[in-house]
Amino acid sequence: MSEIQKTKLGLIMATDPRWVNIAEMQIGEILSDHAWCEQKAATTCISLIVKYAHHEPIVEQVTPIVAEEWGHFRRVLKELKKRQLNFEMPRKDVYVNKLFALEKKGLNPQQVLVEKLLISAMIEARSCERFRLLSLHISDDELKAFYREFMESEAGHYHTFIQLAKGVLPADYVMNRWNEYLVAEAEIMKSLELRGDRMH
Numbered sequence: 001m002s003e004i005q006k007t008k009l010g011l012i013m014a015t016d017p018r019w020v021n022i023a024e025m026q027i028g029e030i031l032s033d034h035a036w037c038e039q040k041a042a043t044t045c046i047s048l049i050v051k052y053a054h055h056e057p058i059v060e061q062v063t064p065i066v067a068e069e070w071g072h073f074r075r076v077l078k079e080l081k082k083r084q085l086n087f088e089m090p091r092k093d094v095y096v097n098k099l100f101a102l103e104k105k106g107l108n109p110q111q112v113l114v115e116k117l118l119i120s121a122m123i124e125a126r127s128c129e130r131f132r133l134l135s136l137h138i139s140d141d142e143l144k145a146f147y148r149e150f151m152e153s154e155a156g157h158y159h160t161f162i163q164l165a166k167g168v169l170p171a172d173y174v175m176n177r178w179n180e181y182l183v184a185e186a187e188i189m190k191s192l193e194l195r196g197d198r199m200h
Helices: 018-024 027-051 056-082 094-100 109-137 141-168 171-191
Strands: none
Touching (some): 027 109, 056 141, 094 109
16 A cells, blocks of 8 residues: 555555564564553543543543453453463553644643544554454464454544544544644654554
8 A cells, every 4th residue: 555545544654564474473562562552542531531521422432432442451461361471561652652742732622632532543543453454464363353353443433532523623623633643643653663562
């Protein structure tokens, strides 16, 4: 896929297909990092609920995501144990930190919420794209099925966050800002070293 083409998720830059091969050689590390990504996603969603408890759609639609992400965390831990692999300590997520650095400052409360929702949508979209690659190309058939389930779940979360953002501010504003995030995210992807021990 050309870098100027968008994936079905809207991502401008597709993951280098070599990533799957590198990840497969470090499957214990990739599973550990995956587990921590699920834990962080659940924590982020809880923070959204706490901060925006007055916003009914956030509470109603993000609460199920918390349960699902925490369930995913437990499933990945179970997979590690089944394969007799160690659960490694969390590592700094350079990709996510760079995304958060894109968040605009000096905004009104509604715009701040949209920024947070779009960053969450972006993380889910990239995770979904990488789960798809694993579900298609990893040699282990059990892991193919394992990651297909995660891919479908993350795609749903991505759409939920985008729709929630459209419920806060007009769709034109949200999608203009989303397109800015897509361009910036592609630049982040170009700047990162291709590593097989990280989900992002």
